[in-house]
Amino acid sequence: MKALIDGFLKFQSEAFPQRSDLFKHLATTQHPGTLFITCSDSRVVPELLTQQEPGEMFVVRNAGNIVPSYSPHPGGVSATVEYAVAVLGVTDIVICGHSDCGAMTAVAKCKCMDHLPAVAGWLQHAESAKVINESRSHASEAAKVSSMVRENVIAQLANIQTHPSVRLAQEKGLLSLHGWVYDIETGSVDALDADHRSFKPLAKHPDTCAVQSRIGKAAA
């Protein structure tokens, strides 16, 4: 805890004064443009990798960057998605997986999770990605995990489109969806293209989008 408290003291004495006008503005309002959904992994830091300031991104984090499909008993992720889309009016949603993901490694390698019943239950939301990944041949165990991370991003993009708030915003042409995979070692991001057949380096293809808004499609 000492490192955290020392960090807070540094924030209070250095980072906060530098942004005091911003925090004063944000004290009673927020208008984030993006809902960013990623893994809880300590090595993935959304605001660092996208260089966003406070107030600019609404963030959901959980093991495996999972979005359960909409159901009669929606949970915390569903409520957060609904609030971001229907109340805050975000125009973009990014679902961001990452290299060396422990959750996706467990799924890809069918690790025994008898001692982790909550994790095992949660990761069933990645089952459609798992069966697709299992049906393919992979050059190595590492390649299988990497493929699982990507298939999971595709599956969660499908899941999020079962949410009424997301479908309505898409219907109105107000929302685009993005699938990213962040590589921890290189700091690079691969983005899913619109036909969901490949991930491309975002640095070389900055316009890559998984599901464009209708307005975006019409303009393209």
Ligand SMILES: [Zn+2]
């Ligand atoms: Zn992870």
